[in-house]
Amino acid sequence: MSRQPITPEDGKLYEFTPTLEPAVTVDSGESLTVETLDSLEGAIRSDSDRLESIPDEVNAATGPIAVEGAEPGDVLAVDIEAIRLVEDAGRVVTVDGFGLLDGHDDIEAPRSRMTPVDGDAGTITFGDIDVAIDPCIGTIGVATRDDEPGYSTLVPHDHGGNLDTTDITAGNTVYFPVFQPGGLLAMGDCKAAMADGEMCGTGSEIATEIDLTVEVIEQPDFTLERPLVETADAWKPLASAETLEEACELANRDAIALLRNEHDLSGTEAYMLSSLVGGLEISQVVDPLVTVRNAVPKAHCGGPFQ
């Protein structure tokens, strides 16, 4: 089956809300190629371009893509098969008022650095330093709950959004709760490379083409509260909150739910087991809400949708 292309011209959004109009509608099981803009939409094209503030519209997410038959209570599985860079350079920026070390000595903002792509070498260059290309999707999510006001694409929450998670990459599958008919998936804000934490506020922001397959899991017994990433060796709930401490609590509760779904354990026992295997990981510490994941090794969890 050929892949259906979906481009920003088909549709793009800057806010995940409960009432999104589909840009396109696809079948469950369909394979797509989604084109994404760089998060700053070309505003930074040289080291001398500067971003004086975070734009009102940032992290354009291509979509929304309605998936035929998806209904609230279902889960939308997004299997990421490939992420290809389609620009000859990404960019890293600092912006005043943003980033982990904003205002610290020696940290200047706004500053920009282009990171040219050497496709043959599989690297981007930061000055004279070669950095391995390892793309991830920064912003990916679905329409929000009825009782929520909507979240800009700068913010992560239970619908996904600006999760900035290195594990949202080729070879992995991301699962989202379906809150609205069709699910209404959108994505953008890809990076050529990013560190866990995204400390300065960006990775190497770059336009991409993403090959993926979407599939509806109908009314699973397991209640998915938030996004969940499946990697080669672990299941990782993704929790976003005001503080890292709160996000850790949510992610740990989700990990406990995964363990209890599979093993005959009390809450306390699953909590103890979660303190022995896998563990907490940092996705990003800079978006207005921060994101943490809790890895549950596949050795101890076959997954919630079997």
Added chain:
Amino acid sequence: MSRQPITPEDGKLYEFTPTLEPAVTVDSGESLTVETLDSLEGAIRSDSDRLESIPDEVNAATGPIAVEGAEPGDVLAVDIEAIRLVEDAGRVVTVDGFGLLDGHDDIEAPRSRMTPVDGDAGTITFGDIDVAIDPCIGTIGVATRDDEPGYSTLVPHDHGGNLDTTDITAGNTVYFPVFQPGGLLAMGDCKAAMADGEMCGTGSEIATEIDLTVEVIEQPDFTLERPLVETADAWKPLASAETLEEACELANRDAIALLRNEHDLSGTEAYMLSSLVGGLEISQVVDPLVTVRNAVPKAHCGGPFQ
């Protein structure tokens, strides 16, 4: 050269202070075998034993070990060669008032669970679940700065202490700043297995024998502010603070210092590079101060003591 054994009978401490009396003195380059007690010193020997509160004396650290010639401004390198379990079971516990989900629904405290060791299988068992043995040292550190009051072995800080870091394990090297003559190294509180985060407040706490070699690095040009772990593929500064946010800032500043020590980069440029490679990791979120590390891949950092 045979290994010098050092046991809790030689000495153990419950507080890292500026004025520790050495239990033993060894030469730089000497290989040791350090015996450690379980962190609760045998208080929990069955599932029905309960820990009503954190003992005043917990995480007994064998030592302190003075290293001949170590002086303030030096760095003490501790190369961990092996950690052997010397009990037939570890234990996981919850304690009221302690742990990430303390007070949450479904989380009971105090509770205890013994985790028997199956040495042939290389596992501990948690109920009917096999968990791979993967030991780490929970508490390891040196005498504190002159201007500090001392820290109990329940607390991590710039001297080390209760770092509860899975990377402090066989095959890795931990570097500590030397604040006092002799350095005065002590360690204990080992785990048969532990998740990043140590969410319930413990791993599988167990007595061990640790093979290690200590070496003094005299007055390196690089100023080490806090513990640093060298793994097979990364350098990881370990920062402890009141909140995860503060710990992330410290660990990121340390990562920037490592990058700038090696590359001709401004602070801002190193900050940007730190947002592209490696990244923030969680050590533990439960000790009175929390601990975060920032991995700097060896691909980008040969290390500060070359």
